[in-house]
Amino acid sequence: MFNRIFRIMFAVIGAILGISVIKLILSVVAITIDSSIFLITINVLGALIFAVLFYFLSGVIFTKMEDNFKKLEKYLDQMPPMTVAIGISGLIVGLILAFLATRPLTSLTLPIVGNSIFVLLSIIIYVGFGLLGWRIASRYPDKYPQLFQKVKDVKLTKTKSINQSEISKDNLLKVIDTSVLIDGRILDIIKINFLEGKLVIPEFVLEELQHIADSPDDLKRERGRRGLDVVKEIKKDRDINLEISSVDYPDIKEVDSKLLKYAQDTGAKIFTNDYNLNKVADVQGITVLNINDLANALKTKVLPGESMEIEVIKEGKSRNQGVGYLEDGTMVVVEDGKHLIGQHIRTTVTSVLQTSAGKMIFVKAKE
Incomplete structure (x- = not known):
């Protein structure tokens, strides 16, 4: 139903654009048409051609938009409610700025075609400013509210990395690796109250889980989905002090290296089952909590x-x-x-x- 409505709307836009193109062509060629019937026929024909063209193109566009909306739903489902709320506020600010920017365009007109070109330009500006507002706000959920505080002088950097001086050390902080979420036993450990302090899942770990869940390999895809399900179960438990951290290190490509850097900056312990990550963390003096070692110790x-x-x-x-x-x-x-x-x-x-x-x-x- 929605697909059909979208295609009809797109066809109407195409018809309007077709009439504008016909008027533009007639003005450039400088042809004078005395017959009103012939003029109406040309406009109708141009409108029909563009409407049919836009109608068929809308099918491809709708399919791509539907896929992107599904990815957006998964993305929003993984984000904490506070980040979503801040992102929506950023979207609203972007739309307000777009309104102020497009207000002069509404009064502009061009000979023959009128203001239809400026209407399309206004739509593009609205979409662009809205997405920009959402992206900035959701990427910096901790910094974005500080823009409205006069007491704090926060300077947003061009990268998403956070310096060591900006993060307080916390010995009770535990950052969770992808391998632990895929393993799933952390849920049982949490339920029996063997963990204390704050649990942190960085967004780059969630992104790695998402890539694994989208893998063409069946086994990897199931492992990734299980990891995402474990994240959902942890988020549902209100007794768990969980934080989805937006801290990232764009200059570092490997997820394991990002985890080590995050642990060094925050003083957190790394929760992992990865043997190689365990060894590297030991060399760097980072405390590691390994579920396999815990299981062996309890035998x-x-x-x-x-x-x-x-x-x-x-x-x-x-x-x-x-x-x-x-x-x-x-x-x-x-x-x-x-x-x-x-x-x-x-x-x-x-x-x-x-x-x-x-x-x-x-x-x-x-x-």
Whole structure:
């Protein structure tokens, strides 16, 4: 329905433009037409040609606009309400400036074509000023309100980067990496109140998630969507002190490098599961919270000689070995346990082996 209305409106604009073009051509060629019927016919024909042309072009334009509106909806859904409100105020300011700028144009006219050209120019100015107002306000949500405060003298820089002196150090600040949002376990950690302080998700992390969610690869696309869903769940919980930070470093291309720079400037801890980012942060003296390290630290601690009950579920790699698992996923290798598959048995721990893949416990059946 909306598509049809849009195309009809576009066709009307085309018809008006067609009549203006016909008048312009007749004035340039300097042809005098005495017959009013012939003049009306030429104007109608020009209007029809341009109307049909604009009608068919509007289909392509509407499709592109619809795609852009869908992207805009996703973009707005990821933004905090305060940023959206400030962006709307910037849009209103832009429209007011456009009104003041186009007011002299409404009184201008050209011979033959009238003021139709100035009307189209006014529409372009309205759209341009409105988008400019929205962009400036939404990009600087922390600085934009300060423009109306006489007490503070804030100078907006040409980049979106924020110097270290402008950011206060906060040891309770935790900046979240893309890998943690994709992993999803942070929701459970938050719900059991194991985190304190403010959680920060920079906009450049959300942009990386958006790129992953738009990937042609099915697996990457699902991972990106899961990360965005985790962000939505965190934002829904009003008990969580969450901030979507607009701080960016345009001179730095890599997201991991931006995270490290942000942590250095703010004194924040980095919440990540990325092994390489973890190592680089350790070298730079930045505190890292790694969910995988937390999970490994919470696994069952056993010593040789302790007893445990285990279910043997499959055959091991070595001869006559059986394999079972603890509730936390730790592998238990039962010596001479191949014939005990499918049984719950009491065992004694003989040794514990820590590998890069995790912990392995070797046991021997008591019976």
